[in-house]
Structure formats: structure tokens, C-alpha cells
Amino acid sequence: MIPPVLPTYARTDVAFERGEGAYLYTAEGRRYLDFCAGVAVVSLGHAHPHLVEALTEQAKKLWHTSNLYRIAGQERLARRLVENSFADTVFFCNSGAEAMECAIKMARKYHAASGHSERYRIITFEGSFHGRTLATLAAAGNRKYLDGFGPEAPGFDHLPFATHDGVEAAITPETAAILIEPVMGEGGVQVVPPACLKGLREICDKHGLLLVLDEVQTGMGRTGRLFGHEWAGIAPDIMALAKGIAGGFPMGACLATERAAVGMTAGSHGSTFGGNPLAAAAGNAVLDVMLADGFFDNVRRTAGYLSQRVAAVTDKYDKVFTGVRGEGLLIGLKCKVPNTDIVAALFRRGLLTAPAGDNVVRFIPPLIIGTAEVDEAVGLLEAASEELSG
Numbered sequence: 001m002i003p004p005v006l007p008t009y010a011r012t013d014v015a016f017e018r019g020e021g022a023y024l025y026t027a028e029g030r031r032y033l034d035f036c037a038g039v040a041v042v043s044l045g046h047a048h049p050h051l052v053e054a055l056t057e058q059a060k061k062l063w064h065t066s067n068l069y070r071i072a073g074q075e076r077l078a079r080r081l082v083e084n085s086f087a088d089t090v091f092f093c094n095s096g097a098e099a100m101e102c103a104i105k106m107a108r109k110y111h112a113a114s115g116h117s118e119r120y121r122i123i124t125f126e127g128s129f130h131g132r133t134l135a136t137l138a139a140a141g142n143r144k145y146l147d148g149f150g151p152e153a154p155g156f157d158h159l160p161f162a163t164h165d166g167v168e169a170a171i172t173p174e175t176a177a178i179l180i181e182p183v184m185g186e187g188g189v190q191v192v193p194p195a196c197l198k199g200l201r202e203i204c205d206k207h208g209l210l211l212v213l214d215e216v217q218t219g220m221g222r223t224g225r226l227f228g229h230e231w232a233g234i235a236p237d238i239m240a241l242a243k244g245i246a247g248g249f250p251m252g253a254c255l256a257t258e259r260a261a262v263g264m265t266a267g268s269h270g271s272t273f274g275g276n277p278l279a280a281a282a283g284n285a286v287l288d289v290m291l292a293d294g295f296f297d298n299v300r301r302t303a304g305y306l307s308q309r310v311a312a313v314t315d316k317y318d319k320v321f322t323g324v325r326g327e328g329l330l331i332g333l334k335c336k337v338p339n340t341d342i343v344a345a346l347f348r349r350g351l352l353t354a355p356a357g358d359n360v361v362r363f364i365p366p367l368i369i370g371t372a373e374v375d376e377a378v379g380l381l382e383a384a385s386e387e388l389s390g
């Protein structure tokens, strides 16, 4: 018999009652160290006092009015994202897939508004992930998620990861944009080298294409900078954000330059809930914390320590792991045994992690962790590795 909740997830048999910082607690009082963070969402940890206060205060005043009217908190959040990024303008929605839908539509509309509606195709990369809507599934081109859902949305050309010359060869008069994640998160924490991102920027400029970055996972501090592309010293034309943007409140955003957004006039796109007062309050509270002095220094310091200690374990247990990769607090452990066995062994010891493609285990903890949480997690990893190598 089908359960009341549509069974599209193979869920771990545990439910949490409350959280505090990097820890989750079940109703029975069992404690878990959360290096999954709601899949890279709860970036400031659970029940962060500043976020709780901001959301509670807003909840007493006003929840929702729609985008038919001005929303002060949304305007403030947009202004702050613009001030701290390449972008001139922001569209708010409720998820990563929606942010990507806006990015895809905007890239096509840019060319249509410039008199080139034939330029609608977008070059994407194998192993990427952009969401579960029909267009974002077609963009990523992963057969596992596409099969059985009818004809694929047209307009995407998939290239193998990291073939620079191949990208230029794939451009046709119909190409509108190149879309990539700075680190392919779901695809197994595959870091796109900064030189490649620079190269893609150059190719886009040379051929009049837009560079679209999916920073749904890498954005909002995850890599140790506000946005992942900052490591490469380049800027996109359009960028999708979600996951950590509102600390666990559902929110997505599509940021763009004025030039790229030229076609997005009144009536061209919309969202009932996007950027409502509650979401905007959470988003502003997240920025209050992240933009404070030293926040990213701290993330980078912790990330360096974590990846160094994890690398020592993966070196030692070379029957279980082949190595570590990633950027900031988006860390992937490439496994020799099934990654789900490792996730399960860590879970039994009280450490939550997330599997990813390419047989990888992801460590994506809240950005607020310190050396104590790292030491605890590494101890549990060591114990699980000992068990699995025996």
C-alpha cells in the first residue's frame, strides 16, 4: 500500500525533533552531528538565535502579500546581494530548480530581445545537476532522472566534463549560453578548475554567449567565499542561488547583470511566493551573519583543517577511500566501497553525511562549525573506516 507521503525518497528511518548548532536530536534524545545540514542548506546551523529572532519577529507582523505589491525586506535583500556580487538585479523564487528555470528563461530571452530568437540552446556538462523540473532535468541530461517522463525539453547540448576545446567546437549559431556549476555537487564534488571557468568566460565573450553559473550549492559561503566563482576571479552574467540563502527557509534567487536581464520586463516571469516577507527576513538575517567581519576567514580556516584531517584518514584507509576533493566546506570523499555503506556506518555512529554521484560521500556541515566538531566527525570517520576496512 502506498504511504501517505509519496515514496520518492529512500529515507533513513529516523526523525529529528530539534536542532542546535551542528547537532540534531531525536525525540528519544539521541544526538547526531549534522555534516549533511539538510543537504547544504542549514549553513548557519540549527536554531541560530539571530535567524530565529528575525523570523519570529516577521511572523508576528506579516507573512505574505504577493509580488503585486512592494516588499521592503525583499528590496533590501536584493540591494545587499547586488552590493556584494557581480549582479545588478535579483529575481526571488522558492527553490534551486526555480532559480535555474529563471536563469534558463533569461538567457533565452536575452538573445530574443537582441533580435536573435534562434539562439536558445544552452551548452551544459555531463555529471551536472540543476534540479527536478522538466527543463532543469533536460539541462543536466541525466538519463536516470529523465527516463519515463516523456519527451525531453529541447535546447540543451551536453558535453563531457572538462574538455575545453570541445566547448568551442560545440558552439553553433543557435547557442545562447554555457551553464555550469563551479563545483558539481550532486555529481560527486567535482571541482571545475579556476582556469576552466576563466576559459569558459573567454569563450562566452568571444562568441557573444552568456555565462550562467548554477551556484545553488556552491553559493552563500559554502566554498569559503560568498560565491564559488570568486575563486576563479571571474563573473558570470546570470547566477542561480538557493540552498543556504535563507538558512533553511525555502528560497531561491536568480541574479543577473543589467545587460543579461534586458528581456525580463513586467509580465515576463513571476512567482506567487518568491521573496515573501518571511523568506526575505530569513535571507536578510543570513546575510547579517555572513557579511560580519571574519565570517569567511573562519569558514576557510575550518575547511582547511577539516580537509587536512579527512585526507589523513582517507590516506590511511586506502581500501575504503581513494581520496578527498572539494572546495571550502563542500568536501567529497571518493570511495572504493559503496558510498551508501559509509554513509550508513557513519549514521550508526551518530554522524550525518550525504551521498553524491561518482561513489562519493559528501561532508557539507553548517559553516559555523569549529575544531571541536571537526575533531568529533573525524573520530567517527576513523572508527567507521576501521570497521569497513576489516
Ligand SMILES: *Cc1c(COP(=O)(O)O)cnc(C)c1O
Pocket: 094, 095, 096, 097, 098, 100, 129, 130, 131, 132, 181, 185, 186, 214, 215, 216, 217, 218, 242, 243
Ligand atoms: C540542489 C541543487 C539544485 C536544485 O535545488 P532544489 O531546491 O532542490 O530545486 C540545483 N542545482 C544545484 C547545483 C543543486 O545543488
